[in-house]
Amino acid sequence: MTQWFSESFNAEFAKQAEALGRVNLAVFGKTGVGKSTLVNAIFGERVAATGIGAPVTIGSHLYLDRRGTLGVIDTRGLEIGRDDDELIKELTQAVKDSRSKPLSEQIHVAWYCVRGMDRRFEDVEDRFIRTLAALEIPVVVVLTQVPMRDGQFHPDAVELARQIEARDLPIFGGRPFLTYAMRDPFSGQPAYGLIDVLRATFHLAPEAVQAALAAAQEIDLELKTNQSNKAIAAAVAAAAAAAAVPIPFSSAAVLVPIQLSMMARIAHLHGIGLEKSALLAVASTSIATSAGRAAASSLLKFIPGAGSVVGGVINASVASGLTLAMGQAWLVVCQKTFNKTLPMIDGKVDTAAVRHLFEAELARRMPGIRKPE
Missing domain, CATH: 3.40.50.300 (P-loop containing nucleotide triphosphate hydrolases)
Incomplete structure (x- = not known):
């Protein structure tokens, strides 16, 4: 886990704990x-x-x-x-x-x-x-x-x-x-x-x-899902606002705090602690392998045709679509964690399987993103 990811996720996790009240x-x-x-x-x-x-x-x-x-x-x-x-x-x-x-x-x-x-x-x-x-x-x-x-x-x-x-x-x-x-x-x-x-x-x-x-409750996954979808919707709106004026890939790091905040809130809603949330986030996303701008660019590789359209810029449609797909894919990971159905190896989470799950869920949703024209 990079120092950047650790510090950024920890900070967002703490913020969401306070925000939930x-x-x-x-x-x-x-x-x-x-x-x-x-x-x-x-x-x-x-x-x-x-x-x-x-x-x-x-x-x-x-x-x-x-x-x-x-x-x-x-x-x-x-x-x-x-x-x-x-x-x-x-x-x-x-x-x-x-x-x-x-x-x-x-x-x-x-x-x-x-x-x-x-x-x-x-x-x-x-x-x-x-x-x-x-x-x-x-x-x-x-x-x-x-x-x-x-x-x-x-x-x-x-x-x-x-x-x-x-x-x-x-x-x-x-x-x-x-x-x-x-x-x-x-x-x-x-x-x-x-x-x-x-x-x-x-x-x-x-x-x-x-x-x-x-x-706080531990018996109603639907209630957690509904609140998670609200968090995803808020993050999607924030991402769209951040890219209201199209931004270059090199400046796309502005989206990362929005997405990390969304992921942290969904983890809280499913009762997943900081250490496990961070582990799952690392296993799920490519942002843990890079820092700052490179991290955002790493995430954007999932966009079909990214880097070859309109000089490599992100508009509101792409920013919101990527954030929506990330949120929905992360929600699946958290739901399986809550239900205790994540793959395990020797009593520990199979991080390779979690990464595959996240990327498969993300890829399944990416065709819905409209490319910049």
């Missing part, structure tokens, strides 16, 4: 209803197992655990149904205090979890949810640990869901989501309902933190 999810419910299991099932075991630094206190009993693009707010030492007044007081103050802070420090969505087989939903829980809504925190109600057989939910959970829906609570969809977070190896009960909860959360989250949510 953080989505903050508050998770409430009585003790033992499966809150941690639900969070882990959607965002990965690392959420409960490890973190970056210690949780940040935002109230006497409210804590914000910051983990990359995800923040989880929970309560410690207070129990809904026992300490409601104190908890509501702390929560109200914390929300008011956060209003003057950056968006990354505010609560964006709340989950309220109820064990599906508890058979009752108490008035204190109703009050707590209405308080959250009054504080302008959108709420998703989740019934956890709901057994299902032959496609049918357990009737007790169905009845509980009906009772909650009848209360006309200010919650997403007006009804709870029935879930089973982790497959039970003993009974064979599969996990279900998680993507519905995730997509409801995505719908409620402010647009500015939706990409952070897409990056």
Whole structure:
């Protein structure tokens, strides 16, 4: 890996980490209803197992655990149904205090979890949810640990869901989501309902933190792909603007930061760390073998007829087309990384196979680029 590539990719990777920001999810419910299991099932075991630094206190009993693009707010030492007044007081103050802070420090969505087989939903829980809504925190109600057989939910959970829906609570969809977070190896009960909860959360989250949510979750590749396509579209527009006045190949290095930024963001969205992202980028593209202007020229060799048209200049059509093809090819590499389907040799990524994959995907898309006239 050249020093230029290492420094450039590292810088763009850090910029995109900051640009993605953080989505903050508050998770409430009585003790033992499966809150941690639900969070882990959607965002990965690392959420409960490890973190970056210690949780940040935002109230006497409210804590914000910051983990990359995800923040989880929970309560410690207070129990809904026992300490409601104190908890509501702390929560109200914390929300008011956060209003003057950056968006990354505010609560964006709340989950309220109820064990599906508890058979009752108490008035204190109703009050707590209405308080959250009054504080302008959108709420998703989740019934956890709901057994299902032959496609049918357990009737007790169905009845509980009906009772909650009848209360006309200010919650997403007006009804709870029935879930089973982790497959039970003993009974064979599969996990279900998680993507519905995730997509409801995505719908409620402010647009500015939706990409952070897409990056943090580990169950919905489509969500990651949609956000990646937005990053590609933004890079394509930036590349077209950079070449609005046709630029010579010798000055084409102006496109490289745009493309590296795009690649770094897509890697973040798929939860790929810096070291692995850089390795995959080196294996995928020819920019790692050169520096500066030579790097851009190296990439442009993929354009049919490059160097022999119009004195070797790049117009907006070629710049945007190349960036689109690069983004789509890199997205395939990241998708396979996320799905753990990249070729491996002795437990390590087969870099030659990754390079072949990227270049094959790139070449497949290059005919769509219109040559300068």
